Amino acid sequence: xxxxxxxxxxxxxxxxxxxxxxxxxxxxxxxxxxxxxxxxxxxxxxxxxxxxxxxxxxxxxxxxxxxxxxxxxxxxxxxxxxxxxxxxxxxxxxxxxxxxxxxxxxxxxxxxxxxxxxxxxxxxxxxxxxxxxxxxxxxxxxxxxxxxxxxxxxxxxxxxxxxxxxxxxxxxxxxxxxxxxxxxxxxxxxxxxxxxxxxxxxxxxxxxxxxxxxxxxxxxxxxxxxxxxxxxxxxxxxxxxxxxxxxxxxxxxxxxxxxxxxxxxxxxxxxxxxxxxxxxxxxxxxxxxxxxxxxxxxxxxxxxxxxxxxxxxxxxxxxxxxxxxxxxxxxxxxxxxxxxxxxxxxxxxxxxxxxxxxxxxxxxxxxxxxxxxxxxxxxxxxxxxxxxxxxxxxxxxxxxxxxxxxxxxxxxxxxxxxxxxxxxxxxxxxxxxxxxxxx
Numbered sequence: 216x217x218x219x220x221x222x223x224x225x226x227x228x229x230x231x232x233x234x235x236x237x238x239x240x241x242x243x244x245x246x247x248x249x250x251x252x253x254x255x256x257x258x259x260x261x262x263x264x265x266x267x268x269x270x271x272x273x274x275x276x277x278x279x280x281x282x283x284x285x286x287x288x289x290x291x292x293x294x295x296x297x298x299x300x301x302x303x304x305x306x307x308x309x310x311x312x313x314x315x316x317x318x319x320x321x322x323x324x325x326x327x328x329x330x331x332x333x334x335x336x337x338x339x340x341x342x343x344x345x346x347x348x349x350x351x352x353x354x355x356x357x358x359x360x361x362x363x364x365x366x367x368x369x370x371x372x373x374x375x376x377x378x379x380x381x382x383x384x385x386x387x388x389x390x391x392x393x394x395x396x397x398x399x400x401x402x403x404x405x406x407x408x409x410x411x412x413x414x415x416x417x418x419x420x421x422x423x424x425x426x427x428x429x430x431x432x433x434x435x436x437x438x439x440x441x442x443x444x445x446x447x448x449x450x451x452x453x454x455x456x457x458x459x460x461x462x463x464x465x466x467x468x469x470x471x472x473x474x475x476x477x478x479x480x481x482x483x484x485x486x487x488x489x490x491x492x493x494x495x496x497x498x499x500x501x502x503x504x505x506x507x508x509x510x511x512x513x514x515x516x517x518x519x520x521x522x523x524x525x526x527x528x529x530x531x532x533x534x535x536x537x538x539x540x541x542x543x544x545x546x547x548x549x550x551x552x553x554x555x556x557x558x559x560x561x562x563x564x565x566x567x568x569x570x571x572x573x574x575x576x577x578x579x580x581x582x583x584x585x586x587x588x589x590x591x592x593x594x595x596x597x598x599x600x601x602x603x604x605x606x607x608x609x610x611x612x613x614x615x616x617x618x619x620x621x622x623x624x625x626x627x628x629x630x631x632x633x634x635x636x637x638x639x640x641x642x643x644x645x646x647x648x649x650x651x652x653x654x
Contacts, residue, residue, distance in 0.1 A: 231268040232291045235261045239294055242301065255305050262298040265291065341452045348442070348449035357428055357457075363417035369559060369585070370552025371411060374404070374543050378419050381541050386423040386459040386518050399540035400497045401521045403467070405528035405650065406545035406642055407634040409586030412524035415545070416463045419522065426457040432470040435486060443482065444489040451493040451519075459518035467523035471535040487532065494521055494538055528645050536649065544646035547584055547634065553577045556585060560592040566618035576623055582632040582639075591623065591630045598622030 242257035268291075333353050340349055365375055384391070385398035392398055404412040420427035428450060435446050454460040464470055471487055497516045523539065525531065536542070548556065554577050561568060568576075580588055599616045600607050607615070 235264040258301045265295045344452045345445040348445040362421045369555040383423040401539040402541040403539035404524045409584035410545045426460040428462045447489045454519045464523040468525045468527040468530040542650035544650045572620045594626040595622040
């Protein structure tokens with residue numbers, strides 16, 4: 216019946232195209248007005264019109280014989296593809312907005328709960344804690360959101376395992392870590408800059424479900440006499456109240472540097488002394504000592520850890536170094552880690568690098584830190600844009616060529632390792648004498 220071309224069959228094809236085109240035009244109109252609901256309805260209606268045409272098999276053996284007929288068939292196929300793409304896109308946008316709204320609601324609820332909890336704690340502060348200092352700690356030093364997980368950090372498996380053993384497991388299962396298994400009250404992450412020490416600290420807080428207190432020397436410094444000591448006391452008191460807690464001190468060498476006797480400023484010396492005293496107070500739970508009811512009212516010191524990072528471990532005061540029972544060396548990334556990081560950085564980019572090219576880059580980035588590799592990838596990603604100059608202002612994204620190995624080679628002439636071989640030797644020697652390797 217349909218073996219030969221008929222005028223009626225061709226007219227049905229033309230009618231299907233005209234109707235679906237009109238419906239698609241209506242969908243475009245609704246989208247321009249921001250009415251995505253009606254636009255979605257129209258896109259689906261147009262797709263149904265085209266599907267009905269296929270289902271009825273009006274032209275099962277229709278082969279265009281003229282340019283006009285071919286153009287009509289191609290146009291109908293493009294309309295079908297456009298309908299499917301717009302339906303998928305609008306649905307993705309709807310789900311994205313729904314998820315964003317849910318996340319916003321969750322953040323709002325979390326913010327309200329946090330505000331309520333802060334007010335309750337400020338009303339019933341432990342004895343000896345200054346209210347103004349406590350409020351400053353709660354507002355400026357406690358870090359919330361922006362979670363970091365182990366999977367976000369390439370390599371460093373030895374360091375991750377050490378942190379799991381020292382922090383994560385004891386915080387999540389305190390009943391198993393008592394007596395001789397009691398965790399350390401201090402852990403130091405040291406090594407060259409840009410190796411992921413701060414990221415590790417954030418990941419520890421996330422994985423152990425801990426309150427994260429992020430401090431530096433400047434955050435505990437006050438121009439008023441005695442205020443800095445109050446801030447230190449409030450910090451440790453609140454850490455126990457919010458336990459499990461991690462007090463993270465970035466660049467701890469600036470806070471607990473070696474004491475230089477008469478040449479040291481009095482205010483600096485007082486901050487160090489108060490910090491060391493409060494830190495020693497955490498040892499009260501050592502050797503399996505049980506916490507009494509009176510102590511519980513002031514918080515749980517069993518699940519408070521001082522975690523610090525430094526690029527200058529040899530500058531830390533000896534008394535502080537002794538309290539860091541675990542001293543983990545975070546070295547420059549090994550070849551395998553560099554390969555993982557490069558692949559991760561390029562994952563969301565248009566590029567032509569093969570596995571062999573990645574291996575070539577791994578060999579060329581010996582001695583680079585994690586941050587150096589990120590800087591290199593960022594600079595290489597600019598290569599395709601540099602090659603077109605001002606023409607990029609008038610080009611679409613699809614017209615920009617992908618990132619190539621040559622872009623990385625060109626960037627290597629300007630992006631160099633930030634850590635010298637002399638410095639690396641110094642880190643290795645200090646790690647051999649006082650620490651443990653974490654790479």
